[in-house]
Amino acid sequence: MLFLPFEAVPLIFYWDGFFVLKTLQWNVYNSLTMSDSPDKNKAGFEPVSPQVNFPELEKERLARWYSEGIVNEYLHRNDQSDKYFSFMDGPITANNPMGVHHAWGRTYKDLFQRYKNMQGYKERFQNGFDCQGLWVEVEVEKELSLRSKKDIENLVPGDKKASIDKFITLCKERVFKFAQIQTEQTKRLGNFMDWDNSYFTLSDENNYMIWHFLKVCHERGWIYKGRDSVPWCPRCETAISQHEMLTEDYKEAVHESVFFALPVTGEEYELLVWTTTPWTVPANVAVAVHPEWTYGIWHEESLNRKIVILESGDWEEKVDPTKRVFEFVKGNWKKVGQVKGIELVGKKYTGPFDNLSAAQKAALEGPNSFHTVIPAKDLVTPHEGTGLVHIAPGAGSDDFKLGKMFNLPVIVPIDDAANYTNEFGPLSLQNAKKHPEIILDYLREQKFALATHHYKHRYPACWRCKTELVWKVADAWYISMDTVDPTDPQRQTLREKMKLVAQKITWLPEFGLDRELDWLSNMHDWLISKPNRYWGLALPIYECKKCGKFEVVGSRDELKEKAVEGWESFEGHTPHKPWIDEVKITCADCGETVERLGDVGNVWLDAGIVPFSTVKNHNQGDPLYLSNRAEWEKWFPIDFITESFPGQFKNWFYSLIAMSTVLENENPFKTVLGYGTSLAEDGRAMHKSWGNSIEFNEGADKMGADVMRWMFARTNPSENMLFGYKNADETRRQFHLKLWNIYNYFVTYANLNNWQIGESSELTPLDKWILSRLNSTLQSVTRLFDTFDSQKAAAEIEQFVDDLSLWYIRRSREREDIAFYATTYEVLVTLSKILAPITPFLADHIFTNLTSEKSVHLADWPGVKTELINTDLEAEMSEVRKIVEIAHAKRRDAQIKVRQPLMSLTTVTNITFTHDLNSILTEELNVKAWNHTKGDEQSLELDTTITEELRKEGDAREIMRMIQDERKKLETAMDELVNVALPAWPEEFEELIKRKTLISNLAKGEFAVTRIS
């Protein structure tokens, strides 16, 4: 006799929040009670546990996928196909374990590659790691507790080259270590990739391909050396490029600002100037005013001082700069005169640090412009300060530009670590950022300062180490955005070309294009050099110190050919410091021996080149771009990339477009799916210190990767998402468990009924309806996946599973025909294929149990059976469900339970029912008859009269429910007979009650259900 524990065959299922009894079917009852044959289970599905543990199930699947070679079969199933789907992985920084926010993008990446694989496209499945750059250096420095560049260069005491070599080796090791960790994490997420052939941006071919790119830029005359005031991190001692300055790296900072007065030569008044960066005052060379605005002269008798501040101008808003200034500059100030801005222009003034050699040198350098008032309409605002602006070209980028315009001398106040240089007397070697008080104290003592106050503003910080940035004048190398391309007959600039290329791309969401164009319109030239650092692309720029000519080397072979020194020491090493710097070449103009520029490259060069450097046959060997262009063109432009939007417009998307425009004048990718930021459930960013961050492995093991993936696939990519355990629980309950219950129900009863795959009988309208829904869902999902819209696709699937659960299975629970099993089987097998890209674990579990095939991930994407789509039937069923909803509400209003049968329902709606849905409606509503007519006046009437006959039937159903509840409490086996005592029961229903609740002996007495043994 077949025996199943009660837990494995729940008699009671949850549907839509309330209990529904699954009563035993007569044939099942017979097979249980009258047959001892052990081999009735023809279907032979593995029994399903209702207490499913998804993370455990996932681990079991994961082990199987690798041990049985399923991943490998999956990767190569379309090797012979001539359809290509080219995906490019945006390289993840291999510097830390992956976070849950990375899992968002990785879900899309896997999802769409899986979908295309099922559709028969040949793919590369290459995963990428971003390896070089300051981010890695900073972490290695932390590990070794290094505090400065000096520490790095003394890792091997007294041997700088060996020290740098060791540091570079440690950077590489760190990258490989975390690449391995991230690989394991991504496997856990369910992704199938060609793990053995991931690309690393530190590879020789990646670095040399960038050389090739830079050489092309140089040939067009786009590479130049500039001197500019650049954002600078004093801890990392390097320039921070405009690309790297993200809004999130600005932080709220409070600085002590100062109002200081500068005596005007030949006048009684002083210029009142305000700055939030007092450390830059020693670098002051000019004061800017608005030439058309009016300034007031104010006198304070007890101080015996007169100051000039902005008074009025043609600004529209009601702002009074004088009032704001006197809020801080205390005293009994009285207005004694006026002066136009233009009258101030050209006046000379005395500065607080004029005795220092830096100032004296600047005075000699620009005797006409030093400490002079200059006009600058754009810099002067009535909203801030005094209307007189402190100009220090050596310490600010606007100031630097203005300095060029007015030919101002430049005082560079600080060194790479933000210490005052040795031209600043007592200030020398003091740290400008750490000790602003040395300036403030001096200004107060020397009576320059009239007031100071704490000022809160948003101030940029280093994106890696969070140190506040300074602006520093430095030599830097750029790619020009606005120099015309000499090889281009249309004489376009790189900026113009890039904007055209960006418009060829499909941006999802659509606003991506505007964001990219906005960046392309406003960005400066591309700063490609990073001074003073170690771990990065060796910029192949060789600048002659003697004559100034520079050369860009475009390949390893070219360097070898030009090398006049050091090739032997370099040979056998990767093109990194310190070994690459051994190689020297000769200046083509003057014959001088020239060494490589010490700088490393901007990291986005590394990631932008990957469409050229990483596309290889089976992800191995030489890049196809240079070795087999015809084959490379099959993969280029890339069909699809997906990354988180914030930052990437300036970074990866930008560098991909720039490099592809230079090399091919072509869009690097056809479609980009961008997505927002994942936040914690409290709506804040995830931070370890705030206790709201979720570590990936922990998240996967607690919520399950499939639940995580569903959340990501289902979310709106253009918005930020809230990610956490509460949402995960809700998702699991709403989707995964609902599906599991259906699957469990099917397997349980298909096994019990000995249903065999292929067996069927005539389909009911309900069966036809769910098969129509299945195929129309499949049709929509296919269309949505084709446009990379997983959000709507997942919503369609959710709706379908709801229909399946809340209507099809629910309405089928009394059925005894095998058409039900045949239909549900077809639905579940097809559904598992549709789900395979989103929930690879659950889909594979269901599929393999139902089909005994190896894996759903080796299956084809199902074709839509359009002949099964019946839109009329779907519309009619939808109408039935609407009617049912209203009728149930009427029952509730009349306080009549669903178990109480009623005589009839009469409806008028504007629909004619062409399918026989009568029994579906009457059974659901527990009414004896349904009368429907088509008409414009819609109405619904439920006959609530309860006759004696109806009451008895209702009582019988109530009794059955009570007995089932007791059986559940007693934990009886589903096939276990029980004895029941009842005070009374309607005799005409006695047989039904006994049969449906498996009663051996029914006796009169107080209500009780007892086990027989």
Ligand SMILES: [Zn+2]
């Ligand atoms: Zn830094």
Ligand SMILES: [Zn+2]
């Ligand atoms: Zn030279």
